[in-house]
Amino acid sequence: MFQGGYMGKLLRINLTTRQHVIEDIVAKDFQYFLGGRGLGALWYWREIGANVEPLTAENKIGLFTGPLTGAPLVSTTKFQVATKGPETGHYLCSNSSGYFGPRLRQAGFDALILEGVCEQWTAVVVENDTVQFIDDKSWQGLSTFEARKKLLNQLPDQKWATLCVGPAAENGVVFSSIFVDDGRAFGRGGSGAVLASKKVKALAVRGDNTLPIADAEKCKEIDKNARKDLKTSREKHRLLGTAQLVEIINELGCMPTLNFQHSWKPPEEVQGVYAQTLRKEYFERNYACFRCSVACGQSAKVNLGEFAGAASRPEYESIGMLGPLCGLNRMDAVIAADEVCNKLGMDTITSGNLVAMVMELFEKGMISADENEGLKVHFGDGQAMLQMLQFIAERRGLGKIIANGAKGIIEARPEWKAFICHVKGLPFPAYDPRGFNGMGLAYATSARGACHNVGGYTVSGELLSDNYDRYALKGKGELVKSLQDNRAYVDSLGICTVVRGAYGFGTSPPPDTLLAVTGYDFAPHLMIIGERISNLERSILVREGIDRKDDDLPPRMKEPIPDGPASGHFISDEMLNEMLDEYYGLRGWDQNGKPMPKILERLELKEFIS
Amino acid sequence: MATISIKFLGGMQTITGKTSVQISIDSDSQVKDLSDHLQSLGFDPESSDTIVVLNGRGLGQWAPDRRIQDGDELIVFPSISGG
Numbered sequence: 044m045f046q047g048g049y050m051g052k053l054l055r056i057n058l059t060t061r062q063h064v065i066e067d068i069v070a071k072d073f074q075y076f077l078g079g080r081g082l083g084a085l086w087y088w089r090e091i092g093a094n095v096e097p098l099t100a101e102n103k104i105g106l107f108t109g110p111l112t113g114a115p116l117v118s119t120t121k122f123q124v125a126t127k128g129p130e131t132g133h134y135l136c137s138n139s140s141g142y143f144g145p146r147l148r149q150a151g152f153d154a155l156i157l158e159g160v161c162e163q164w165t166a167v168v169v170e171n172d173t174v175q176f177i178d179d180k181s182w183q184g185l186s187t188f189e190a191r192k193k194l195l196n197q198l199p200d201q202k203w204a205t206l207c208v209g210p211a212a213e214n215g216v217v218f219s220s221i222f223v224d225d226g227r228a229f230g231r232g233g234s235g236a237v238l239a240s241k242k243v244k245a246l247a248v249r250g251d252n253t254l255p256i257a258d259a260e261k262c263k264e265i266d267k268n269a270r271k272d273l274k275t276s277r278e279k280h281r282l283l284g285t286a287q288l289v290e291i292i293n294e295l296g297c298m299p300t301l302n303f304q305h306s307w308k309p310p311e312e313v314q315g316v317y318a319q320t321l322r323k324e325y326f327e328r329n330y331a332c333f334r335c336s337v338a339c340g341q342s343a344k345v346n347l348g349e350f351a352g353a354a355s356r357p358e359y360e361s362i363g364m365l366g367p368l369c370g371l372n373r374m375d376a377v378i379a380a381d382e383v384c385n386k387l388g389m390d391t392i393t394s395g396n397l398v399a400m401v402m403e404l405f406e407k408g409m410i411s412a413d414e415n416e417g418l419k420v421h422f423g424d425g426q427a428m429l430q431m432l433q434f435i436a437e438r439r440g441l442g443k444i445i446a447n448g449a450k451g452i453i454e455a456r457p458e459w460k461a462f463i464c465h466v467k468g469l470p471f472p473a474y475d476p477r478g479f480n481g482m483g484l485a486y487a488t489s490a491r492g493a494c495h496n497v498g499g500y501t502v503s504g505e506l507l508s509d510n511y512d513r514y515a516l517k518g519k520g521e522l523v524k525s526l527q528d529n530r531a532y533v534d535s536l537g538i539c540t541v542v543r544g545a546y547g548f549g550t551s552p553p554p555d556t557l558l559a560v561t562g563y564d565f566a567p568h569l570m571i572i573g574e575r576i577s578n579l580e581r582s583i584l585v586r587e588g589i590d591r592k593d594d595d596l597p598p599r600m601k602e603p604i605p606d607g608p609a610s611g612h613f614i615s616d617e618m619l620n621e622m623l624d625e626y627y628g629l630r631g632w633d634q635n636g637k638p639m640p641k642i643l644e645r646l647e648l649k650e651f652i653s
Numbered sequence: 654m655a656t657i658s659i660k661f662l663g664g665m666q667t668i669t670g671k672t673s674v675q676i677s678i679d680s681d682s683q684v685k686d687l688s689d690h691l692q693s694l695g696f697d698p699e700s701s702d703t704i705v706v707l708n709g710r711g712l713g714q715w716a717p718d719r720r721i722q723d724g725d726e727l728i729v730f731p732s733i734s735g736g
Binding site for chain 1: 660662663664665666667701702704706709710711713714728730731732733734735736
């Protein structure tokens with residue numbers, strides 16, 4: 044059926060027995076679920092039961108590439124992780140760029156599964172069809188960067204790609220990340236803690252295989268055209284990265300500030316964390332992922348002042364959540380906090396949210412330094428923030444509670460519930476949905492909790508639509524459904540979302556790219572595949588006990604924004620319910636948010652999930 | 654005459670070399686006339702890579718014949734997401 048685009052193999056490693064097997068992946072799974080996120084969701088449905096606890100040996104973790112991962116085209120860098128996530132306690136999908144996905148394909152595999160648990164800390168090394176383990180107690184305690192360096196020092200000089208976890212994962216911090224190569228990450232949901240629960244500190248992969256391509260000449264032509272397009276269409280992305288959203292979202296009145304107590308500050312109080320400040324005062328060079336000509340990563344370093352020496356590549360979400368959300372208008376402090384999160388191996392979005400919560404609790408006198416080893420953590424205090432991040436990773440002071448994430452915090456201290464903005468246990472990204480009602484619906488219905496990617500990034504659509512504006516309710520169900528289905532198939536392709544426009548991977552994609560790579564005309568089916576993935580993921584969540592009551596927004600969203608361009612706006616229960624009713628109806632789900640048999644039949648899902 | 658401000662956000666500042674401008678336009682100008690002014694500044698309001706917002710709402714979400722008022726504020730920024 045496919046003349047290219049797939050290796051057709053899955054590598055399954057049992058960490059308990061140290062055995063590995065190579066399994067065939069049937070073509071029908073690719074045809075119906077494409078790869079990446081879709082293939083991961085299908086695998087999850089088949090192998091991870093509703094009652095599996097995230098940080099036990101029963102849980103498994105899988106890495107999944109798409110048909111374009113590693114293909115000879117620009118920015119074919121993406122791959123996915125799927126596992127039961129400890130932050131929400133439910134299905135987790137997360138994507139990353141970097142080199143690991145392409146190298147996994149060179150090793151000969153579309154997917155890699157880890158199951159069981161090691162007796163002692165190890166690094167797993169995959170080279171073509173061989174698997175080795177480097178057991179060493181001294182893996183424990185290393186930062187993500189130290190672990191990568193130690194691993195690479197023990198391997199022959201080849202083109203290896205790596206995954207590493209940090210001390211936070213070792214200590215079971217439920218929002219710890221997996222770091223890919225030297226700075227990309229599976230950021231959200233706690234996949235790092237799952238890997239560490241199996242005593243796997245790191246993985247390395249390389250190989251000598253070549254991905255089969257149906258029409259190599261056509262690929263060259265597509266690649267050339269895409270690069271030409273990106274040179275102009277993504278020029279501003281290369282120059283300023285995603286950080287330019289700080290100014291944009293603040294001007295729109297939706298920049299989460301001081302733990303969502305505000306959503307805007309005058310420009311002079313925010314411009315310290317603008318992209319222009321990053322570029323002018325801290326920028327060192329652009330960073331590119333595998334085969335990417337955009338190179339949107341902004342490598343930055345602090346050379347002067349109290350944070351001198353700190354270095355990171357801060358993206359918008361990290362800047363927003365470690366900056367204005369925590370009352371910081373200093374890019375040097377944000378770079379330092381971003382670096383600390385990267386070294387410790389923690390999600391910057393959740394970390395920023397929960398440190399901001401601590402800051403607000405201090406501000407309101409609801410906690411004292413006595414509970415936190417004497418450390419006061421107030422809005423705008425960069426040094427205290429760095430120390431608090433360390434406390435979380437080490438489970439010290441208030442970090443003992445914070446490390447358990449939003450759900451764990453609310454269980455331990457129910458009186459703090461009003462100060463955490465989350466959905467299903469996953470804290471909000473850097474867009475206050477009270478200024479864009481569609482973002483509220485996106486967060487409420489995202490398959491992994493509050494997320495602007497899986498849930499759908501509605502900001503552009505809510506400003507460009509001729510049918511509604513950002514504060515309307517009607518039409519948002521249709522917008523969010525379309526964005527989610529679109530994103531679901533893009534996450535299954537293996538390319539970066541930044542470049543997808545150059546290939547036309549929107550709601551009406553052209554056939555040429557996937558035809559050239561796989562020899563199969565996926566294009567007419569891509570949005571249906573996306574819808575199928577969305578329904579499979581919802582079916583997983585329903586199996587795990589999720590229903591309408593969980594598609595909710597936190598109390599703070601029901602309060603009006605106090606100032607700024609979106610002043611006075613809020614999302615009440617009635618408003619959310621109106622959007623949910625439209626969304627569920629268009630999805631073919633019942634009033635409780637459960638996919639009805641008719642939609643499962645139309646999407647030909649029943650045979651896969653019966 | 655009506656005076657309106659136009660802010661250029663993020664990468665759009667590279668096109669104008671400025672963070673904002675104020676322009677005076679005929680007081681009987683309408684929303685539909687703003688496209689010409691933006692084009693004269695180097696922007697294509699029809700481009701999917703450009704988002705134009707008038708007083709907090711998308712430019713296309715205003716009635717084309719809505720009269721421009723003194724103090725109206727436009728912001729122009731690149732279509733960008735993620736992070």
